[in-house]
């Protein structure tokens with residue numbers, strides 16, 4: 001049977017390795033650190049087992065749901081509690097995000113909840129721009145929104161949402177990564193509003209994202225156990241610098257390998273466990289995305305105990321807040337506390353515990369000639385990464 005060596009034991013590496021092993025192939029995963037999972041990780045804060053990285057996944061396409069079912073975790077898939085996410089604009093009060101949108105791109109630029117965020121004049125301008133004939137569809141989400149809806153819609157609404165989800169500006173996000181069907185929907189409907197409306201109508205009912213009771217990190221031991229059950233081998237603490245020297249076909253599942261094209265992006269995550277009864281009513285729903293120029297350093301805040309029922313129960317009256325930063329604040333916990341107070345509109349006198357994690361997301365690397373899976377090629381986000389890893393395994397097995 002074919003031999004495969006998988007470099008990197010994050011989600012992409014584990015998914016591709018498991019699928020190859022399930023077909024009887026001989027597979028070894030090499031992971032540089034002493035821990036599997038990469039950006040899907042667990043930590044304890046205030047005695048609670050929490051996600052230190054990814055905490056949800058997009059249900060689009062059904063691939064993650066199907067995988068969790070195979071791993072015996074299907075019964076633990078949970079939807080977030082109902083309620084909108086909010087936006088903290090550059091100035092003024094926080095507002096609920098518009099309901100009918102794709103990554104912040106509204107289906108109707110003139111809807112009341114859009115007008116409240118971008119202003120009447122910007123909404124009208126967007127409506128007029130989007131009636132023009134659809135020429136060549138731009139490559140990036142930023143160019144697309146600028147062209148069809150104007151700068152104000154991009155800066156005030158779409159950029160904060162894209163940054164919160166993908167940690168990048170819409171100018172760097174290819175249209176396909178916003179939604180695999182967006183380009184076709186644009187061509188068919190001839191307008192951005194029409195395309196978003198069509199994709200929203202086609203989406204299954206319910207939330208666009210889901211989580212796992214107990215935390216998304218539970219997928220990591222489940223994948224590793226299944227891989228080993230299927231005969232796959234896992235080697236921890238082995239950094240691979242020359243994949244060509246490995247046995248069999250090398251599959252690169254380590255973002256940034258072999259040589260990153262540019263310095264990586266940094267994401268700092270500060271988690272606070274607090275006591276504050278005023279948060280019981282979830283004053284900002286599941287949390288806020290923050291527009292550039294707002295008077296806080298955080299780029300997003302997730303009110304995790306308002307978002308996940310299982311966590312609300314586990315936290316037993318306490319609240320869990322996750323704040324993310326592009327640059328580490330000098331005093332992360334003090335800054336996160338002050339930012340959380342400003343964003344949520346409540347004082348937080350009792351911080352029970354806090355944790356600060358720094359992630360570096362390597363930029364895409366030139367990996368021509370290699371088989372590559374994971375964030376390098378699929379972009380940030382578990383749904384796209386799992387789907388691409390599954391496809392790659394199927395292609396390799398079909399060779």
Ligand SMILES: Cc1cc2nc3c(=O)[nH]c(=O)nc-3n(C[C@H](O)[C@H](O)[C@H](O)COP(=O)(O)OP(=O)(O)OC[C@H]3O[C@@H](n4cnc5c(N)ncnc54)[C@H](O)[C@@H]3O)c2cc1C
Nearest residue numbers: 008010011012032038039054055056240254374375381382
């Ligand atoms: C704070 C944060 C929150 C996020 N939240 C979400 C979310 O809620 N939902 C969502 O869908 N996505 C989220 N993401 C994104 C998601 O976590 C990542 O896109 C995904 O986990 C990346 O998986 P990967 O396997 O491609 O890479 P990684 O997770 O980076 O795994 C790569 C692995 O390769 C190893 N490695 C690197 N170099 C070598 C080498 N030379 N030899 C051997 N091993 C090597 C690394 O140690 C690592 O374990 C979040 C990301 C961050 C940082």
